[in-house]
Amino acid sequence: MSIWVLRGLRDGVVTTRWPARPDDYADTWRGPARPVPAALSSDAAAALSSDPAAALSSDPAAALSSDAAAALSSDPAAALSSDAAAALSSDPAAALSSDPGTDSDTLEALCPTGAITVERGGNVRVDQGRCILCGHCVAERPDVFAWSQGATGPGAAALTRDQLIVPELPETDEAVEAARARLRERTAALRRSVHMRHVDAGSDGSEEWEIQALLGPVYDIHRLGVFFTASPRHADVLLVTGAGARGMTVPLRTTYDGMPDPKIVIAVGTDAISGGLLSQSDMTTGGIAATVPVDIWLAGSPPSPFGIINALLVAVGKLARDTNPSAPARLTTGPRGGRRSR
Amino acid sequence: MTGTIMQPGVKALWDDVESRVAAGDRFAGLFATRPTEVAGSVGVAGSVGVAGVAGSAPITLSAHLATAGGIDTLEAALPPGAESYPALTPRLGAAFWYEREIHDTFGVVPEGHPRLAPLVRPCSPETPGDRALPRHVTGYGMFTIPHGPVRSGVLESIEYLVETPGEAIPHLNMRVFYKHRGVQDAFAGMTPADAVLLAERTEGIASVAHALAFSHAIEQIAGCEPPMTAQLVRVLHAELERIANHLDVAVRLADAAGLAVATARLALHKERVMRLVSRLCGSRFGRGVVVPGGITAAPLLPPAQLRAELDQLAKPIAADAAALMATSSFLDRLRGTGPLTPERARQHGALGPIGKAAWPADDARLARPYDAYRALAVPSARSHRAGDALARLRVRWEEVDQSFRLLRQVADDLAERAPDPYSVTCQPASGRAVGWSEAPQGEVLYDVRLEAGHITRCHPRSASFHNLVLMHEVFAGDILTDFPFIEASFGLSVAGVTL
Numbered sequence: 147m148s149i150w151v152l153r154g155l156r157d158g159v160v161t162t163r164w165p166a167r168p169d170d171y172a173d174t175w176r177g178p179a180r181p182v183p184a185a186l187s188s189d190a191a192a193a194l195s196s197d198p199a200a201a202l203s204s205d206p207a208a209a210l211s212s213d214a215a216a217a218l219s220s221d222p223a224a225a226l227s228s229d230a231a232a233a234l235s236s237d238p239a240a241a242l243s244s245d246p247g248t249d250s251d252t253l254e255a256l257c258p259t260g261a262i263t264v265e266r267g268g269n270v271r272v273d274q275g276r277c278i279l280c281g282h283c284v285a286e287r288p289d290v291f292a293w294s295q296g297a298t299g300p301g302a303a304a305l306t307r308d309q310l311i312v313p314e315l316p317e318t319d320e321a322v323e324a325a326r327a328r329l330r331e332r333t334a335a336l337r338r339s340v341h342m343r344h345v346d347a348g349s350d351g352s353e354e355w356e357i358q359a360l361l362g363p364v365y366d367i368h369r370l371g372v373f374f375t376a377s378p379r380h381a382d383v384l385l386v387t388g389a390g391a392r393g394m395t396v397p398l399r400t401t402y403d404g405m406p407d408p409k410i411v412i413a414v415g416t417d418a419i420s421g422g423l424l425s426q427s428d429m430t431t432g433g434i435a436a437t438v439p440v441d442i443w444l445a446g447s448p449p450s451p452f453g454i455i456n457a458l459l460v461a462v463g464k465l466a467r468d469t470n471p472s473a474p475a476r477l478t479t480g481p482r483g484g485r486r487s488r
Numbered sequence: 489m490t491g492t493i494m495q496p497g498v499k500a501l502w503d504d505v506e507s508r509v510a511a512g513d514r515f516a517g518l519f520a521t522r523p524t525e526v527a528g529s530v531g532v533a534g535s536v537g538v539a540g541v542a543g544s545a546p547i548t549l550s551a552h553l554a555t556a557g558g559i560d561t562l563e564a565a566l567p568p569g570a571e572s573y574p575a576l577t578p579r580l581g582a583a584f585w586y587e588r589e590i591h592d593t594f595g596v597v598p599e600g601h602p603r604l605a606p607l608v609r610p611c612s613p614e615t616p617g618d619r620a621l622p623r624h625v626t627g628y629g630m631f632t633i634p635h636g637p638v639r640s641g642v643l644e645s646i647e648y649l650v651e652t653p654g655e656a657i658p659h660l661n662m663r664v665f666y667k668h669r670g671v672q673d674a675f676a677g678m679t680p681a682d683a684v685l686l687a688e689r690t691e692g693i694a695s696v697a698h699a700l701a702f703s704h705a706i707e708q709i710a711g712c713e714p715p716m717t718a719q720l721v722r723v724l725h726a727e728l729e730r731i732a733n734h735l736d737v738a739v740r741l742a743d744a745a746g747l748a749v750a751t752a753r754l755a756l757h758k759e760r761v762m763r764l765v766s767r768l769c770g771s772r773f774g775r776g777v778v779v780p781g782g783i784t785a786a787p788l789l790p791p792a793q794l795r796a797e798l799d800q801l802a803k804p805i806a807a808d809a810a811a812l813m814a815t816s817s818f819l820d821r822l823r824g825t826g827p828l829t830p831e832r833a834r835q836h837g838a839l840g841p842i843g844k845a846a847w848p849a850d851d852a853r854l855a856r857p858y859d860a861y862r863a864l865a866v867p868s869a870r871s872h873r874a875g876d877a878l879a880r881l882r883v884r885w886e887e888v889d890q891s892f893r894l895l896r897q898v899a900d901d902l903a904e905r906a907p908d909p910y911s912v913t914c915q916p917a918s919g920r921a922v923g924w925s926e927a928p929q930g931e932v933l934y935d936v937r938l939e940a941g942h943i944t945r946c947h948p949r950s951a952s953f954h955n956l957v958l959m960h961e962v963f964a965g966d967i968l969t970d971f972p973f974i975e976a977s978f979g980l981s982v983a984g985v986t987l
Contacts, residue, residue, distance in 0.1 A: 149811050154749040156804075160756055171763065176770045258682040280685050281776045285784065293770075345638050346645040348667040350692030351983040352773050355736065357642045359762075362739075362755035376640035393610040393666040394645055397637050423686045429609075429670030448692070450772070 161366045164452060165459065172452040177294035177302070178277035178416075178445045179261070179284055180312045181270040253290065256283040259422060275310035275419040278447040303412075303457035304443040305329065307435070310419070329441060330463050332408035336382050340372045340462050343381035343405070347398050347434050348391025348424075353415045353448040357385060365451045372458055378404035383461060384411045385454075386438065389421040390431035402438045410461045412442040414454060419443050492561045492920075498549065498573045501564035505551045506579055508562075514554040514837040514850065517933055517949045518576065518586035520594055522547050546570070547596055552922060552933060552949075554837075558856055559922045559933065572597040582836045585957045592665075593672075608986050610665050624659045625651045633968075637666040644982035650968070657963040657971070664956070664985050671987040675946035680706045680780045680915070683943050687934070688775045691950050691984030693733060696725045697927030698934075698948065699778035704858055705923030705936040706780035710916035715908040718782035719860035724794075724898045725765065725774040726925070727891040732761045733928030733979065734841075734884040735805070738812065740976035741881060745818045753808050757801070764797055782911025791903035798899060802892040809885045822878035826962040826974035830873055838958060839951040840930020841883040842978060846875030852926035864897050866890070877977035884979075887928075917941050927951055929980055950984030 162169045250264035261276035262283060270290055272283075283291040294312075296302075304310045305325040308318050344357055360367040361374065375381050378401045386398065402411070413434055416422045421432035431437060444457040495501040509515050522545050546568045553560045566573055575598030576583040587598040588607040597604070623632065636647035649661040671690050675683055680702075687702035688695040700722060707713065714722070735758040742750040762772040768787045769777045777783050787794065812818060828838065833846035843849030848871050853861045867890045872879045920937045930951025937945045955978065962974060 149814065150747065150749040153753060153808065153811060156753075157756065176766075258678075258685060278685065278689075279771065279776070281770075281784070282681075344642045346643070346667060346982075348669045349644065349983065350689040351644055351981040352689075352692030352695070354642050354644055355693060356772075359755070359759060361642075362759055363752040364756060364759045374642065378638075388667065389669055391645075391667045391669050393668055394637065397645070397666065401638050417689075423682075423689060424669050424671070424674055427670035427674050429668055429673075447689070447775070448773070 160363050161369065162364060165456070169452070172450075173296045175296055175450050175452060176279070177296065177453075178272070178274035178279055179281070179291050180272050180274070180294045181290060182292045253283075253287065256286050256291075258282065259416075259420070259425065269313075271311055271313065271315075273311045273420075274445040275304075275307060275416065275443060276422070276425075277445060278416050278422050302444070302453060303460040304445075305441070305460070307419070307440075307443055310443055310445055325441075329410070329461070333410060333462050335408065336462050338371055340383055340458070341375040341381050342372065342383035342385055342458070343375055343378050343401065344385040344387070345394070345398050345401050346387050347394040347418070347437070348388035348430055349415070349417060350388075353387035353417070356448045356451050357387070357414065357454060359451045360454060365455065367455065367458075370455070370459070370464075378402075379406065381405050382409060383458065384409060384438070385414050386411060386418050386434045386440075387414045387448075388434070389417040389424040389427070390434045390436060392429050392431065395431065395437050398434065398437050410441045411438050412444060412454075412457050412461055413440045414444050414457070415449055416445050416447045419445060422447060491558075492563060495562060495564040498564050498566065501549065501551065501562055502574070502576050502579055504562055505553065505576065508553055508560075509580060513560070515580060515582045516552040516554045516559060516837065516931070517935075517954070518552070518583050518590070519550045519935055519947045519949070520547050520590040520596070521550065521937070521945050521947075522594060547594055549573070549590075550935065551576075552935070554850065554855070554931070556855070559924060561922060561935075566596070570596065572599050574599050575601040577601050582954075585953065606663075606665055608665055608668050610668065623651065624661070627653070629653045637663070646982045646985075648971075650971070652968060655967045657966060657968065660960055660963055662956070662959065664982060666986070667982060668986040669983075672945075672947060675943050678943050679941060680938070680943065683946060684779055685776075687948065688773075688778075690948050690987060691927070691929075691932075691952065691981050692773060693736070693981050694729065694927040694929060694932070694950070694984065696722075696729045696774040696778060697925045697932050698950070699775075700726060700859070700925035701923045701927075701932040701934040702936065702946070702948070703778055703780040703923065704925065705921045705934045706916060706938075707914055708921035708923060709919035709936070709938055710780070710914045712781060712912050712914045714782035714859070714912060715910065716860070716863075717786075717902070717905060717908050718910050719863075720898050720902055720905075721783050721787060721910075722778055723860045723864065723894060724787065724902075725769070725777050727895050727898075728761060728765050728768075729774055730891050730928040731801075731805075731888050732758055732765070734888050735761065737884055737976055737979040738809070738881065741822070741877075741973060742812065742818065744972040744976055745821050747812075747815065747818060750808070750812055750815070750818070754812075757805050757808065760801060764801065768794070779911060781914030782909070785910060786907070787902075791899050795896065795899040795903070798892060798895050805888065805892075809888070813882075813885070819878060821970075821973055822881060822977070823876060825877040825966055825970050826977060827964055828875040828958060828962050830875060832958075832961060833875060836958060837954070839954050840926075840928070841880050841887065842955050842958065843930065844869060844883045845872045845879035847873070849930075852924050852931045856924060858925065860898065860901075864894055864901075867893055877973050880977045880979075915941065929984070930955060948984075948987065950981070952980035952982070952984035953987075956980050956985050 164172045253264050254262050259276045259278055261273045263271050284293060306321050308315055309322050359365055384402060413419050418434045421430050424430050425432040442457050442461045444453055446453055495504060547566045549564055551562045575587055577587050578600050585607060587601050591604050592607055592609040630653050633650040635650060637645040645667045647663040650657055651659040674686060684699050684702055687698045690698050735754055739751055739754045742754055765774050766772040768789055828846045830847045833843055838849060853866050869886050916938060918939050923934045925932050933949040935947040
């Protein structure tokens with residue numbers, strides 16, 4: 147037995163301080179695919195760019211008709227053919243809209259789970275709740291798609307299903323704030339000690355590994371006041387993995403019903419959000435939202451342990467989800483020291 | 489070297505299977521297929537479902553036998569409209585779960601099968617099976633502990649029904665169907681490029697091995713071979729996956745024994761291996777690397793750095809493994825626990841570490857080498873006969889050591905090689921082939937049929953499916969507290985069982 151005593155000290159402290167301190171591995175984490183900023187909404191692209199070609203592309207009809215384009219702009223670039231304008235411009239959004247008909251089909255066909263949509267204006271959106279991180283789109287069209295970086299950036303824990311769609315839909319912000327307020331009301335009592343329970347509703351087994359990693363020395367979820375419990379009666383948070391296997395519908399619902407209020411459900415992974423590659427299967431419900439109400443949506447196939455920690459902290463209101471991926475995560479610890487009356 | 493042999497009828501098929509198994513071939517699986525009409529409509533994903541022309545089309549039974557150099561497939565068609573056939577299980581016990589799966593999937597009855605309870609599919613979508621607890625052993629004080637499907641701890645969903653008078657476990661029953669996801673049907677209609685993604689998610693902890701077995705089947709149909717660099721990178725990821733899986737088993741065993749430091753140390757090593765994998769390819773599970781025809785991209789780390797990182801990993805893992813195997817309180821819990829007899833292992837054709845711990849089970853990397861294993865010097869393993877949880881862990885540590893030796897060869901070879909392309913074109917139109925690979929759990933088989941560039945049927949068979957049924961038979965005098973050790977020492981994934 148004594149051989150283990152010194153062995154335990156051998157590597158020093160290996161535990162991450164994330165999110166209080168930055169962690170290289172968390173910050174460079176490869177998340178779901180996203181459209182590259184220039185290929186985002188063409189309105190935003192036009193606003194960002196002073197390039198007339200980009201401004202042109204904000205209106206695909208104008209781009210198609212060279213007359214209209216010429217009428218809109220006195221810039222000589224606009225007088226060129228739309229192809230040439232696109233070639234001149236380094237803006238992919240412009241390149242995209244130069245041939246919206248065929249391009250939208252080929253872009254959407256890149257994704258095996260239908261996460262990519264090209265709107266009529268040529269705007270490309272990725273539903274990260276469907277992205278299985280296969281990388282087909284990033285490999286084929288690096289001008290339009292890229293990986294999102296970091297465990298807290300876009301693609302991290304979302305408070306509404308729509309929040310996973312990037313670039314975000316116009317109405318998302320208000321819905322997110324409303325969801326955050328509702329969640330804060332329910333979870334105010336949980337901040338200092340959170341117990342969670344996991345249910346596998348048809349996962350491929352990898353999500354379980356990543357959740358188990360939280361108990362290891364590197365992630366050590368206990369340092370954040372979060373603990374696993376075997377009994378649903380003691381659980382505040384329900385982590386659900388898997389595409390929603392029909393056979394697990396009743397056990398999952400029973401577990402959920404057995405938990406005391408307030409309770410939070412986290413859909414861990416793309417399979418749990420949308421069913422992933424098995425969304426069309428007769429034997430799944432295409433995500434777990436059909437069985438239990440989901441509070442936090444965490445994309446990834448599987449999500450990283452950092453992503454799961456982030457989702458937990460967002461769930462209990464300890465962490466404000468930052469929309470700016472480069473900003474460091476903010477850990478709000480709540481009142482310290484003082485004894486609060488119940 | 490593989491071949492398909494058609495037999496005139498089911499009886500002739502079973503005679504052939506039985507005589508070949510008696511002659512030394514290993515029974516590797518039994519699948520059924522019901523051909524569906526494929527007239528041009530394959531392109532629409534999932535439209536060629538089982539529902540199409542089901543009912544009238546005859547069912548074909550395919551038995552797979554592992555031979556010295558390949559997998560032989562013996563087939564026979566049932567008469568059109570047949571609702572039953574004479575079961576193989578009474579003649580060859582290893583077919584027990586395979587015939588239950590066939591019964592679940594197609595409704596055809598294997599006559600003479602001892603137990604046709606649902607295995608992989610819940611009875612109906614909304615009511616998962618009969619909740620009544622089955623009782624096989626009766627007597628004073630006997631009761632059944634239903635353990636699952638929602639289990640304590642972060643584990644996959646499966647239900648163990650433990651019949652016990654309090655300590656001993658005279659009978660164990662398993663209900664595995666809860667997390668059935670319909671993976672096999674989801675393959676139908678996919679292109680190989682998309683299907684390899686589903687193969688990676690069939691048994692997520694063995695993503696690379698499943699992608700390899702699937703890709704080997706497609707490459708066999710196309711008659712192409714990946715470039716040597718791609719073959720080496722495939723071995724690289726397959727062996728890292730093996731190390732991570734074996735460390736996971738060691739973590740669970742140390743945890744079951746309450747060795748806090750050992751649990752933490754081994755979990756740290758596992759995390760380091762997974763981080764190395766993610767720095768090589770972006771995914772902690774080696775996903776998105778293997779595709780039919782080769783690999784998607786070069787490793788993101790240069791070979792020299794890879795070699796250095798491997799050395800940094802290998803030494804502390806070996807040291808902690810040695811310390812664990814010298815901790816007597818730990819060994820006491822494993823020695824003699826959950827023994828599988830060599831006779832039973834041979835009869836069943838037990839795979840992977842479970843098989844290797846009990847009989848001279850073959851290893852696909854040596855017996856039917858694929859990719860760069862043909863060129864690398866795969867160190868042969870020692871033989872074990874004890875068949876208990878301790879022997880299984882010994883096999884795993886030897887495999888970890890073996891993997892590191894292979895990985896060093898791979899890193900050196902990659903450093904010396906002039907980079908060649910990462911893949912060759914591999915887009916076969918039609919055909920059928922069986923691909924295999926050696927997952928950490930044992931041999932994985934993929935029986936793939938293609939029509940017009942789309943998959944019409946793909947049957948994955950994981951080592952987890954083949955081996956889990958043996959859990960029924962290893963509780964020789966073991967008691968309830970041995971259960972976590974036996975389950976962990978099997979090291980299987982439920983996702984790979986129910987599909």
